[in-house]
Amino acid sequence: MARADFVTGWVLILLSLYVIVESWRMPRLEHLKVHPLSVPGIVPAFIGSVLLFFGIILVIRSIRRGGHRLGLTREGFRRIFDEPGNRRLLLTAFLCIGYAGFLIGTIPYWLATGLFVWVFIVLFERDRGTGFRVQKWRLVTAAILALISSGAVTLVFERLFLVTLP
Amino acid sequence: MGVLIENLARLFSAIWGFVTPFALFHMAWSSLLGIIIGALPGLTATMGIALITTLTYKLPADLAILVLICVYVGAIYGGSRTAILINIPGTPANAATTLDGFPLAMQGLAGRAMGVATSGSVLGSLIGMIFLATIAPILGTYALKFQSFEFFWLAIFGIVISGHLTALEDPIKGWIAGFLGLLVSMVGQEGIHAYERFTYGTTELLGGFALIPAMVGAFGFAEVLSVMQSPPPKMAEAPRDSIFPKVADVLCYWRTIVRSGLIGTAIGIIPGVGEDIGAWVSYAAARRKSKEREKFGKGSIEGLMAAETGNNAVVPGAIIPALTLAIPGSAPAAVLLAAMFIHGLRPGPMIMVESPQFVYQVVAMVFFATLAILIYGVALSKILLKILAIPKTRLMPIVFVLCAIGSYAITNRTFDIWVMIGFGIAGYILRQMKYPMAPLVLGIILGDLMDKNLRRGLVLTDGDLTPFFTRPICLVLWLITFSSIVLSIDPLRHGLESLYHGLRSRIRPGRLKASR
Secondary structure (H helix, E strand, O other), rough: OHHHHHHHHHHHHHHHHHHHHHHOOOOOHHHOOHHHHHOHHHHHHHHHHHHHHHHHHHHHHHHHOOOOOOOOHHHHHHHHHHHHHHHHHHHHHHHHHHHHHHOOOOEEEHHHHHHHHHHHHHHHOOOOOOHHHHHHHHHHHHHHHHHHHHHHHHHHHHOOOOOOOO | HHHHHHHHHHHHHHHHHHHOOHHHHHHHHHHHHHHHHOOOOHHHHHHHHHHHHHOOOOOHHHHHHHHHHHHHHHHHHHOOOOOOOOOOOOOOOHHHHHHHHHHHHOOOOHHHHHHHHHHHHHHHHHHHHHHHHHHHHHHHHHOOOOOOOHHHHHHHHHHHHHHHHHHOHHHHHHHHHHHHHHHHHEEEEEEOOOOEEEOOOOOOOOOOHHHHHHHHHHHHHHHHHHHHHHHOOOOOOOOOOOOOHHHHHHOOHHHHHHHHHHHHHHHHOOOOOHHHHHHHHHHHHHHOOOOOOEEEEOOHHHHHHHHHHHHHHHHHHHHHHHHHHHOOOOOOHHHHHHHHHHHOOOOOHHHHHHHHHHHHHHHHHHHHHHHHHHHHHHHHHHHHHHHHHHHHHHHHHHHHHHHHHHHHHOOOOOOHHHHHHHHHHHHHHHHHOOOOOOOHHHHHHHHHHHHHHHHHHHOOOOOOOOOHHHHHHHHHHHHHOOOOOOHHHHOOOOOHHHHHHHHHHHHHHHHHHHHO
16 A cells, blocks of 8 residues: 555645646736636645645655555566456456447447447356356346346436437 | 424425325335445445436426435445345445344344344434434524635535544545545636636536536446456345344333434534444444443444444434535535535525525435335345345446436536546545545535635635634634644644643743742
């Protein structure tokens, strides 16, 4: 956690410095004769300063705990990707972002949703040890679930809530 | 006396107003859905309310809030089932429930534990509801005296205290989360001169980040990622004994119930400190006062009662500041507050002037939600067990489909889907690094309030900071805020201690000379 805190601390310092500089560059609106203490940059600058303070504390604290020795190795990265939980996480993120970010709006909504649910269930429930009949049954079950969920969501949002689906 | 009768009349009229087939139908499905959401590990109350908000757009405002409150109360209660049966809290609010609930289930007393959880939750909600009915109108009237200075400090106080109490082991992370939330709220057109901050010329960011997609992401998508990463939980076993709540348990532990109800309500009122803290503090207080302290953690009825009363009492408690100050008492209450704004309601100090009846309608909503959990708690145990058996690989894609379409449906913008994805990934990373989500949400909600009131206050005093520190309420708020920060950061605390010792050693010889 100390290493993560060290990196987060630096990210916070850089972010807060950026916010402070941006706040400074915001207009003072003198031509509108506004009060100098009501200018738009004052509150972001305040928040940036507080975050800068916390970022510095986080970095100092993590250095004291040895967090600055990041020890990044290829072996370490490989271990992260080999861990089954992290693999599941990456696959979930890939499928979800692919569906919501790219599939929706590209193909009809009902098709994108059905496809996403089907692929998600099939990929996560695949089991190399089981026979063809079991696998086939799983594919069919996933397809039924995908059809029902896609149909229900499309119907509810389009017909009941009158949403123009993407 | 006249005011009391008038308020009681309002309350009864509000209760009677919901006794219609349409309202009862909405109560029935939403409470059940809330219990199911709470019972399913990985689906939290906040996520449930955020998702269900997207299903209430077309409902009238009062029915929409009724649905959301039923989901809220139901979810906090529903989580106890999972905590008792499979030792996994259904929502974070039920973490303390696992300590005694699961050992009771292991002793073959799962049914009794569920009964205790039902009675604790119902009584906790009722105690909180009584305070909601009595405190909210008083606080609402008192809040009319608040000026910019008080509102600025309330926002900072909320962030700091919420940050501290939701990250007790490392409060700095709670504060960082809170101030990051404030920073997020700075994006978009500001409320005084309409200047576009951090929008980079994009029209989508003019109104800032929409609250519901941000919260659906931080609590929905982030939760989907966490759940899929973790291994599947063990299957639950059906209880063999009776699940009916026992009057003897209530009578035997009435002191614990009242104490936990009071603690839960008080914790609910503190901005951004949620149901989980309410349960933990109630549990700790019950243990300290108990005559059977040795049973705690090994299957204590009293411990289970305290945890479940404490977390459900937080729900009405958290609604009190949300209604009267527009400052949510917990993360789910923050989403509820956002939903109120979406439905055109205006919670805040003017509520008792503009729509006092709404406060009593909310009390009535909590009452009906409590009634629903009592009925479902007794009637639906076996069906809930079947729902618990649904594999996460089939549930999570459907949850994500709702996250995506729910974010989109508010304004029909695909940009909001990207907001949901962005907040989901950020929320997941922050959670992995032990940054609490409640202060972040509170920050997003309170950013605008803090921004306007700090600048208004400074203009009113022509840059003089004195009223920010000398007005009575401001004084209390900033003293608590600063001492919370100073006492939690080691170098600052050590500096203060050495300053104190230095001053003491200087004063002492002087006093000695004077006395001579």
